Amino acid sequence: xxxxxxxxxxxxxxxxxxxxxLNKLTENRDDIKISISMTTRQKxxxxxxxxxxxxxxxxxxEKKIADxxxxxxxxxxxxxxxxxxxPVDEMLRNGKAVILKIEVQGAEKIRxxxxxVISIFLMPPSVRVLxxxxxxxxxxxxxTLNHRLVIAREEIRRAPEYDYIVINDTVENxxxxxxxxxxxxxxxxxRNKKIISEVINNV
Ligand code: 5GP
Numbered sequence: 001x002x003x004x005x006x007x008x009x010x011x012x013x014x015x016x017x018x019x020x021x022l023n024k025l026t027e028n029r030d031d032i033k034i035s036i037s038m039t040t041r042q043k044x045x046x047x048x049x050x051x052x053x054x055x056x057x058x059x060x061x062e063k064k065i066a067d068x069x070x071x072x073x074x075x076x077x078x079x080x081x082x083x084x085x086x087p088v089d090e091m092l093r094n095g096k097a098v099i100l101k102i103e104v105q106g107a108e109k110i111r112x113x114x115x116x117v118i119s120i121f122l123m124p125p126s127v128r129v130l131x132x133x134x135x136x137x138x139x140x141x142x143x144t145l146n147h148r149l150v151i152a153r154e155e156i157r158r159a160p161e162y163d164y165i166v167i168n169d170t171v172e173n174x175x176x177x178x179x180x181x182x183x184x185x186x187x188x189x190x191r192n193k194k195i196i197s198e199v200i201n202n203v
Pocket of ligand 1: 011012013014037038041072073074076081082083101102103105106107
């Protein structure tokens with residue numbers, strides 16, 4: 001990564017609380033941005049097109065792939081999800097910490113493109129809690145919900161592929177965990193080479 005920004009993957013099974021945690025995390029941090037994905041799934045009632053996702057047809061999505069506009073994409077529970085490339089590149093150029101809220105297959109692809117990417121797995125305290133949260137959300141029919149629970153178990157088994165595991169027992173704990181990781185990453189030496197000559201030249 002030659003940009004001054006920091007690229008971060010946040011994965012976690014459906015119902016692990018990624019949205020709640022990220023909303024809280026970005027409330028007071030203008031230096032942390034969330035990439036807005038494109039998806040072919042149906043919009044839920046509480047979602048806004050262009051804010052939560054870009055909701056598009058499969059045909060439109062496939063055209064974007066063919067035009068090489070997607071950084072990565074994956075099929076998840078019978079729908080396509082992907083990261084539009086240009087906005088991520090721009091946010092990184094502007095020095096932002098950019099979070100990709102993506103599932104495990106997408107994470108695998110991004111690691112190949114950006115080896116320095118930081119990956120975080122948001123872990124629910126238990127599968128029981130996960131199921132309760134999914135049911136409470138009331139946004140899926142029984143079949144979709146069960147499909148998501150099957151995928152969730154597979155995803156949790158792949159958590160060791162990530163650099164960090166943050167447990168979402170409370171939103172506050174999860175936000176603090178992710179903030180700590182981002183703050184430490186920003187202070188890595190290879191991101192701060194310029195500061196050495198700046199300090200020396202200003203004495
Ligand atoms: P949901 O339908 O619950 O919003 O998302 C389903 C899964 O797709 C979640 O694990 C979410 O993180 C993932 N996802 C959302 N956007 C993207 C994306 O751009 N790329 C990939 N690979 N996964 C995504």
